[in-house]
Amino acid sequence: MSTGARDSIDLAVIGGDGIGPEVVAEGLKVLEAASDAKVNRTEYDLGARRWHETGETLPDSVLQELRGHDAILLGAIGDPSVPSGVLERELLLRIRFELDHYVNLRPARLHPGVITPLAVDRVAPDGVDLVVVREGTEGPYTGNGGALRVGTPAELATEVSVNTRFGAERVVRDAFARAQARPRKHLTLVHKHNVLRYAGHLWRRTVEEVGTEFPDVETAYAHVDAATMYLVQDPGRFDVIVTDNLFGDIITDLAAAVTGGIGLAASGNINPDRSAPSMFEPVHGSAPDIAGQGKADPTATILSVAMLLTHLGRTQEAARIERAVAGDLSDRRNAVRTTGEVGDAIASRLA
Amino acid sequence: MSTGARDSIDLAVIGGDGIGPEVVAEGLKVLEAASDAKVNRTEYDLGARRWHETGETLPDSVLQELRGHDAILLGAIGDPSVPSGVLERELLLRIRFELDHYVNLRPARLHPGVITPLAVDRVAPDGVDLVVVREGTEGPYTGNGGALRVGTPAELATEVSVNTRFGAERVVRDAFARAQARPRKHLTLVHKHNVLRYAGHLWRRTVEEVGTEFPDVETAYAHVDAATMYLVQDPGRFDVIVTDNLFGDIITDLAAAVTGGIGLAASGNINPDRSAPSMFEPVHGSAPDIAGQGKADPTATILSVAMLLTHLGRTQEAARIERAVAGDLSDRRNAVRTTGEVGDAIASRLA
Ligand SMILES: CC(C)[C@H](C(=O)O)[C@@H](O)C(=O)O
Ligand SMILES: CC(C)[C@H](C(=O)O)[C@@H](O)C(=O)O
Numbered sequence: 001m002s003t004g005a006r007d008s009i010d011l012a013v014i015g016g017d018g019i020g021p022e023v024v025a026e027g028l029k030v031l032e033a034a035s036d037a038k039v040n041r042t043e044y045d046l047g048a049r050r051w052h053e054t055g056e057t058l059p060d061s062v063l064q065e066l067r068g069h070d071a072i073l074l075g076a077i078g079d080p081s082v083p084s085g086v087l088e089r090e091l092l093l094r095i096r097f098e099l100d101h102y103v104n105l106r107p108a109r110l111h112p113g114v115i116t117p118l119a120v121d122r123v124a125p126d127g128v129d130l131v132v133v134r135e136g137t138e139g140p141y142t143g144n145g146g147a148l149r150v151g152t153p154a155e156l157a158t159e160v161s162v163n164t165r166f167g168a169e170r171v172v173r174d175a176f177a178r179a180q181a182r183p184r185k186h187l188t189l190v191h192k193h194n195v196l197r198y199a200g201h202l203w204r205r206t207v208e209e210v211g212t213e214f215p216d217v218e219t220a221y222a223h224v225d226a227a228t229m230y231l232v233q234d235p236g237r238f239d240v241i242v243t244d245n246l247f248g249d250i251i252t253d254l255a256a257a258v259t260g261g262i263g264l265a266a267s268g269n270i271n272p273d274r275s276a277p278s279m280f281e282p283v284h285g286s287a288p289d290i291a292g293q294g295k296a297d298p299t300a301t302i303l304s305v306a307m308l309l310t311h312l313g314r315t316q317e318a319a320r321i322e323r324a325v326a327g328d329l330s331d332r333r334n335a336v337r338t339t340g341e342v343g344d345a346i347a348s349r350l351a
Numbered sequence: 352m353s354t355g356a357r358d359s360i361d362l363a364v365i366g367g368d369g370i371g372p373e374v375v376a377e378g379l380k381v382l383e384a385a386s387d388a389k390v391n392r393t394e395y396d397l398g399a400r401r402w403h404e405t406g407e408t409l410p411d412s413v414l415q416e417l418r419g420h421d422a423i424l425l426g427a428i429g430d431p432s433v434p435s436g437v438l439e440r441e442l443l444l445r446i447r448f449e450l451d452h453y454v455n456l457r458p459a460r461l462h463p464g465v466i467t468p469l470a471v472d473r474v475a476p477d478g479v480d481l482v483v484v485r486e487g488t489e490g491p492y493t494g495n496g497g498a499l500r501v502g503t504p505a506e507l508a509t510e511v512s513v514n515t516r517f518g519a520e521r522v523v524r525d526a527f528a529r530a531q532a533r534p535r536k537h538l539t540l541v542h543k544h545n546v547l548r549y550a551g552h553l554w555r556r557t558v559e560e561v562g563t564e565f566p567d568v569e570t571a572y573a574h575v576d577a578a579t580m581y582l583v584q585d586p587g588r589f590d591v592i593v594t595d596n597l598f599g600d601i602i603t604d605l606a607a608a609v610t611g612g613i614g615l616a617a618s619g620n621i622n623p624d625r626s627a628p629s630m631f632e633p634v635h636g637s638a639p640d641i642a643g644q645g646k647a648d649p650t651a652t653i654l655s656v657a658m659l660l661t662h663l664g665r666t667q668e669a670a671r672i673e674r675a676v677a678g679d680l681s682d683r684r685n686a687v688r689t690t691g692e693v694g695d696a697i698a699s700r701l702a
Contacts, residue, residue: 078545085545093546117474117583119467140512140547147549151556155516157549161491165506192597194429194436195444196491198498198508205502225604232468232583232608246543250601253576257583 008038009312012069012277017047017087018286019296019339020075026298026343027073027305030324033347035309035317042069046091048079057090063098071308072279075301076286089143096136099276101269102167103174104136104248105307106283108255108265110235113330116260123233128259130238131182133175134248136269138167141245163199163244168206174272175242176214186239187211188220190227190247203244227251231258256283263297264329266304268311278311280304294338299325302346324349359389360663363420363628368398368438369637370647370690371426377649377694378424378656381675384698386660386668393420397442399430408441414449422659423630426652427637440494447487450627452620453518454525455485455599456658457634459606459616461586464681467611474584479610481589482533484526485599487620489518492596514550514595519557525623526593527565537590538562539571541578541598554595578602582609607634614648615680617655619662629662631655645689650676653697675700 013028015021031039044066050056066072077092096104110116110128118124144160172189179187189207193200204221211219222230224247230237231254243251256265265283282300290296303325309318324346337345364379366372382390395417401407417423428443447455461467461479469475495511523540530538540558544551555572562570573581575598581588582605594602607616616634633651641647654676660669675697688696 084551085548088545089548115473117469119470122466123468140510143548145512145547145549147553150552153516153520155553157514157553159491159512159514159547159550161496161510161512163508163510165504169504192600194439195597195600196496196510197436197440197494198496199510200435201501202498202506202508225600228579228601228605229608229613232605233612246546249543249546249576250579254579254583254605257580261584262580 008040009035010068010070011039011041012044012066012072013041014044014046014072014074016075016077016286017079018076018288018291020047020077020286022075022291022294022339023282023296023298023301024073024075026339027301029343030302030321030347030350031305031309033350034305034321034324035314037314047077047087048082051082051087057087058094063095066095067099067276069277070312071277073305073308074279074281076282076284078286079288093141095279096269099269099279100271100273101136101279102171103268103270103272104134104245105268105270106132106134106248106252106255106265108132108252108259110259111264111326111329113332114260114264116258118232118235118258124236126236128235130235130255131178131240132248132252132255133171133178133240133242134252135167135171135243135245137245138162138164139245161196161199161244161246163202165202165206168203169210170272172206172210172242173213175240176210176217179217179240180214182239184239185217186220187217188222188227188238188241190222190224190241190243190251192224192247194223199244207242224251228254231255235259252283262300264299264303266300266307268304268307270311278308280308280311294340296339298339298343299329299346302343320350321346359391360386361419361421362390362392363417363423364392364394365397365423365425366394367426367428367637368430369427369639369642371398371428371637373426373642373645373690374633374647374649374652375424375426377690378652380694381653381672381698381701382656382660384701385656385672385675386665388665398428398438399433402433402438408438409445414446417446418450418627420628421663422628424656424659425630425632427633427635429637430639444492446630447620450620450630451622451624452487452630453522454619454621454623455487455596456619456621457483457485457599457603457606457616459483459603459610461610462615462677462680464683465611465615467609469583469586469609475587477587479586481586481606482529482591483599483603483606484522484529484591484593485603486518486522486594486596488596489513489515490596512547512550512595512597514553516553516557519554520561521623523554523557523561523593524564526591527561527568530568530591531565533590535590536568537571538568539573539578539589539592541573541575541592541594541602543575543598545574550595558593575602579605582606603634613651615650615654617651617658619655619658621662629659631659631662645691647690649690649694650680650697653694671701672697
């Protein structure tokens, strides 16, 4: 495991399904252009094709190998030919859980020049620059739940959201630290404690108590329903948001839409303790409808590569990529470019 | 119970907390102006004040009385002086559950003249006119869940989403019928079946199977995270949406924001079987920060009164209110008016 800048990066690459391999290729192109490190990549053939051919999603031996890398770059997982949830749960979520990616980090920034669905002049005159710290290993994502009398009129199905103090505390502390390192030093807890009383109580108390360690960070609270309104009416009010796995899933897609779409939204599945490699991936899915046509925007993957470099301590290289992307975005206008052309344009700004 | 237009309406009125009584007063003003029925109102003093004075939220005897009315008009519930969730769960949700309000109906229409956070010309050139049919009696709202070792580092808290075929089927059938009665005849299921497999499986199969009874209704599916994106990027794609209690809570606030804010968003907690009265309420909360200042927009309550009249079979009176509101909205511009002035303006259009 890397704990700082080294001369080489041992990178596990999972292109995955649909547009995954296309956007990952551009991410790697930009990584090579931006980093002085020698990048040793190992490609892992995981996803729909492997499942169809072998029935395997993530063999234990592959999981074990993944652990040996400095970081993982993932394209996208999922295909309509595979029953819903199989790849998502057995591959993507399994990696997040097994490698203890308890911080799912999702920044949403409105870059100059980017067109959004919002009337920005009116609702976000000072821009948007927020980070969602989504819990990644608990909540309704644990797979706890079950069904009874399936297929009968008496069918019952449950889903259990599992929340622990251990799990909430570590992600809340991480979120506070991130808030403290930012100019505004503001942290909003998003939950629904007026209805989900047990989990809500745990999250609220955890934020209150961990907050005493960060007296200079101001805290706020929003119910998840209200948070979706704020994200479109006044997204500039948010700095850092901390929330559970499901609410985080929902509001980060919305935050992405508000700041220009999932074509631009990067994410890191981070293990802050570095007991296993972290995984970086665009927020978007495999978009099978446009796969193989060079239509996918690789920007989200490229920004995920910048997050990867930051995580490995290569902050200057990360900053260079972010500047190159910002430059490209501000010049984009309505130009129609292929996936490869966008990657080339960003890479050439690094040359 | 009324099953059609009658000469009188026995109405239970719960003003509630904060701005609740103010907006309800305007709703009643418009009801009187719009309806030929004799409105017999009974006011129920429920909410924060009663809780502070007596410790009561909803005495069984009051619940029993509520059952005897044709319908219930509710303002808003909730006050920061009461521990979070007490009034919400013991009063609002208790009424929804006890009176079997399994259809929580939340239309979202973009009226001409209304300013929204969206760049409407770009993302909704053909307007927005959707209805969310939110399940009202199951999901994570059942209060199932618990906590262990509270206050210790080993604390555990769970929330259980309870879903039954019985509960899903009846609301899905209601949603199909509503879709069938609309010009587009389109129904979208919103869920998260790639992660919430047990509940997701139940909802999907239910939509597929009930759908065979409605062959002329086209169906679609969106994960809840994607649905929030669509609501800001292309809200016109939705006609009727059916979803569970929690996802419905979240996306209806967003749909309200997108169509002009919760000041305009009406809702009905409907018992389609008419085994108990239905309850109509604005989607917004009690907004204690602006209570008593005449600043609240009563439009959402007034539109909820129109839904109430529709439910009681008085569709022409409902349509008159809707036209009056549409007229008022198109003339509104940036005029600053008090709660009472808005109510007066809408009532005067009915004269
Ligand atoms: C594909 C799915 C399991 C995943 C999630 O729900 O976490 C995705 O929506 C995401 O946000 O990364
Ligand atoms: C107040 C709260 C319990 C309620 C809910 O979550 O249903 C509200 O948000 C709503 O949408 O009516």
